[in-house]
Amino acid sequence: MKKTLLATAALILAAGAAMAEVKVGMITTLSGGGAGLGIDVRDGFMLAVKQSGRDDIDVVIEDDQQKPDIAVQLADKMIQSEKVDVLTGIIWSNLAMAVVPAAVAQGKFYLSPNAGPSALAGAGCHPNYFNVAWQNDxxxxxxxxxxxxxxxxxxxxxxxxxxxxxxxxxxxxxxxxxxxxxxxxxxxxxxxxxxxxxxxxxxxxxxxxxxxxxxxxxxxxxxxxxxxxxxxxxxxxxxxxxxxxxxxxxxxxxxxxxxQWSKDIDNPTNKAFVETFQAEYGRLPSLYASQGFDTANLLISALDKAAPSDADAFRAALEAADFSSTRGAFRFGPNHHPIQxxxxxxxxxxxxxxxxxxxxxxxxxxxxxxxxxxxx
Amino acid sequence: MSLVLIAEQVLNGLQFGVMLFLMAAGLTLIFGVMGLINLAHGSLYMVGAFAAAAVAGATGSFLLALVAALAAAALAGAIVEMVVIRRLYAAPHLDQVLATFALILIFSEGTRWVFGSFPLYLDIPDWLSGPVTLPGGIAYPLYRLALIGVGLAVAAGLWWLTARTRLGIQIRAGENDREMVAALGVDISRLYTLVFALGAGLAGLAGALVGAIQSVQVGMGEPVLILAFVVIVIGGIGSIKGAFIGALLVGLTDTLGGIFLPELFKLFMEPGAATQTGSALASMAIYILMSLVLVWRPSGLFGARA
Structure with missing residues (x-):
């Protein structure tokens, strides 16, 4: 009896170690005039998380109200008290400029599902910053x-x-x-x-x-x-x-x-994405939804290889971009922006x-x- | 820059101005008569636009949509006045700001809950769409001309209401001395509900009219609200005439500033930088106008109270 209990405990511990919770902080626009974009990114992202079947990804979602000061506060809260490993979600470039440089400087990873300001693609690029959508230009x-x-x-x-x-x-x-x-x-x-x-x-x-x-x-x-x-x-x-x-x-x-995306791009991932998105949410996906979906799948592909705590291995796994994108082939350039x-x-x-x-x-x-x- | 272009821009400024007037008139009445700062005025604008979009979608009639917008916003205004605002007349302005700001959040999230987060469709009716050619060869959208007409008609109607009717006398009296009006047997709380509903209805009408050429979406009222406040500060708080002149001034300054400032900067800067600096300065133009007016007349152009 005692033996089985110990064994069970050991099993649970082992499982716990393998399935270390990953905390993702999503700061996006869910109210006001720009809410449609943030809601699409969120829904695309959560669809991919759900489809992966993983229950070790804990996504904290907050509304930035399209205001840079609120976004900065949320990022601070997520980094300091929620202890997230990865940040994502920002729609607007002016908000991204306010949040991303500080977040990556504190050793967090940031995966951009939308905003791609030129300042973060050129001289201001950072090893922990990845843009899954496009560079703004x-x-x-x-x-x-x-x-x-x-x-x-x-x-x-x-x-x-x-x-x-x-x-x-x-x-x-x-x-x-x-x-x-x-x-x-x-x-x-x-x-x-x-x-x-x-x-x-x-x-x-x-x-x-x-x-x-x-x-x-x-x-x-x-x-x-x-x-x-x-x-x-x-x-x-x-x-x-x-x-x-x-x-x-x-x-x-x-x-x-x-x-870079359209609902009629002909590949199995995209077909399945459009169908399941429509079934889940009762509307057609937008390019923002596809970007949220791809961002989550990139994250999941990297988590399969390494944990964010092992920063170098996790970064290498992200750089490999080993996931099937709704856009077909997907790869990163040397500055972690897509070539597509x-x-x-x-x-x-x-x-x-x-x-x-x-x-x-x-x-x-x-x-x-x-x-x-x-x-x- | 041709004369035709300048004439067209002046028309655009006028059209923007009269639509601002519809918003500012209600705001200034409510502030003047009741002494209430109503931040939720922009939400009533949004309610009008959404009601119009819903009715136009269901019936296909633009006129019915306008009636619905007016009615829905006036009704929402009356309910808000009776349930929330009535408790705030004696309260300090800060409490009013707090409560009406809460109303903005409630209206916005309530609208999102009913209509969803994506913009609604509301279009110009066929009989008002397309451009017409004015004397001098100016091609101008018929719908915008109609907006100018509606705005001027409402301004005339409001002038008649306040200057020539019994209700108008009560409104003006309430502005000056509410205790005395109440002592004379006027039901002051009914008067307040009426004024509030009237202001709300005008905001709703503006929302529906403007919604047809812009996007009907949650949060559409707040940018207009800020401009409407600028208008009533310039015009003098409580004055309908001031709101009218202020609205036209703001409309014309904003429109013409956006065109001419970049051109002006191009005279001595390279074009790319000139457009950027000019546009940045143009977005400040109405606030510069407001400060100049306030330096000259601290209570606004037609303000009675200091």
């Missing part, structure tokens, strides 16, 4: 490349005045070979674009490129369609994701946008639902422009 570079193939010669570009907006216009200009009819920075969170649309009309442009994520994009597209300007529009996927297309409606039909194919998609209507369809490749196996500046 990437989709805009692809939009610039697509604008060349579409024959646009004189384009008008606009983006909000914040780090990701500046990265966006820089990225577009890096690849676009035509002239700029105008370049505007709008206010972050701006909802009325009448003034900008009037400038577009007066500029003599032959096309428009814009980066206005979330609600800003809805407002711009509706007002643009109603203004009758009618020039072709190119943008990154952020204004055409599954969450907001229904709110834009017909105004988005036919617009070409660039994305970016597609051009067109907004279509499937029955009653607005969604995207891939129409071609905008940039093949594309790495970011800052990798060379990264020394680690």
């Amino acid at each position: 990437n989709l805009h570079e692809a939009a610039g490349a697509y604008a060349n193939t579409a024959g646009h010669k004189n384009t008008f570009i606009l983006a909000p005045n914040y780090p990701a907006g500046q990265d966006a216009l820089t990225g577009f200009k890096r690849f676009f070979k035509g002239d700029l009819a105008g370049e505007i920075y709008t206010q972050l969170g701006q909802t009325d674009y009448a003034a900008e649309i009037a400038q577009i009309r007066a500029s003599g442009a032959d096309s428009v490129f814009f980066f206005l994520p979330g609600g800003m994009g809805i407002s711009f597209l509706k007002q643009y369609a109603d203004s009758g300007v009618g020039l072709p529009v190119v943008g990154p996927a952020f204004s055409f994701d599954q969450g907001i297309l229904q709110a834009v409606g017909d105004a988005a039909l036919g617009v070409v946008n660039t994305s 194919t970016i597609y051009a998609r067109e907004v279509i209507k499937e029955g009653d639902v607005f969604t995207n369809k891939i129409i071609g490749v905008a940039l093949e196996d594309h790495a970011d422009a800052y990798a060379a500046e990264c020394k680690m």
Whole structure:
């Protein structure tokens, strides 16, 4: 009797050692105007955790309200009192800039499911920082490349005045070979674009490129369609994701946008992801959901090889990126940002639902422009 | 920069201004008459937009949606006044700020609970969509012209209400001396509920009208609320006329500043940096305007109280 008890205890202990709890802190936007993005990242992430069948991953989820000061407080709390091993979840680049450098300096790992500011990809890169989504410039570079193939010669570009907006216009200009009819920075969170649309009309442009994520994009597209300007529009996927297309409606039909993910990328992982996401949450996934899903799967693949407490082994396991991504092949560049194919998609209507369809490749196996500046 | 473009931008500024006026009018009435700082005014704007989106989705009629927005926001306002606000008239402003801030959170999460986190669809009706050509060859969206018209009509209606009706007399009297009004036999608590519902209804109408060209989403009211506060501070707290002039000033400054400041900086800076500095300064323009007005007239343009 005593023997079996001891054996059981030993077994439990052994199991405990093998299944050391991993604590993941997710700071993301779950309230306010940007909540749709954070909810998609969270749902994608939790779906992957659930599908892995592991019960040793403890995810602490907190809402940053899209405010940098709140995000910093949450990060401090998670590191100091929750003792998390890995942080993730931040949507907005200005919040990432406030949280990530301090977190990785304290020896924590940060896996970015969305924000990829240029400052963290170049000189500010860090061995413990991994971006699973893209470097901010990437989709805009692809939009610039697509604008060349579409024959646009004189384009008008606009983006909000914040780090990701500046990265966006820089990225577009890096690849676009035509002239700029105008370049505007709008206010972050701006909802009325009448003034900008009037400038577009007066500029003599032959096309428009814009980066206005979330609600800003809805407002711009509706007002643009109603203004009758009618020039072709190119943008990154952020204004055409599954969450907001229904709110834009017909105004988005036919617009070409660039994305590293689409629900019709043909591989078994993606097919299963789209189906199970829809079954679990009753809606189609967006690119944000796919990024959350990939982030969790990357984390799980690394946990299979090493524990975060063994930092070097865990880092090597993350670098290997040995997981099957919804995007197909996935690999990291030397600065821990993805090297990936970016597609051009067109907004279509499937029955009653607005969604995207891939129409071609905008940039093949594309790495970011800052990798060379990264020394680690 | 052509004359047509400038004319179009002035129209845009006017349209933005009259929509701000719908928000600011209610805010200034409530503050003027009841002495209450209502931070939840932006939530009533959101309630209007969501009610309009829900009704437009169910019936397909934009006019019905507007009526629903007005009714839903006024009803929400009346309920809030009777349940929460009524207890706060004697309380210090800080308690009012705290309670109405709590209302923002309750409204936001309540709306999310009912409608979900993703933006709703609300579009301009066919008979108001597309641009029209104005004299001088300005192509301008018909819907925005209609917004200017509605805003001016509401301004005229409010002027008539406060200057020419018995209710208006009571409102103005309540502003000056509420004890005396009550002593004269006016049911002051009914008057307060009415004023609050009226302000809420105007906010709801603005939410629905603007929701059709913007995105109907949780939290849409807060940025507008800040601007509406700037408007009533510039105009003088409690003054409808002040709210109207203040709203047009803020609308025009914000719109024209966003266009001309970057152009101005391009005269002596390289274009990329000029756009960035110009836009940064443009977003400060209305606050600079507010401070200048306050230096000149500490109680606002038409403010009665110091």
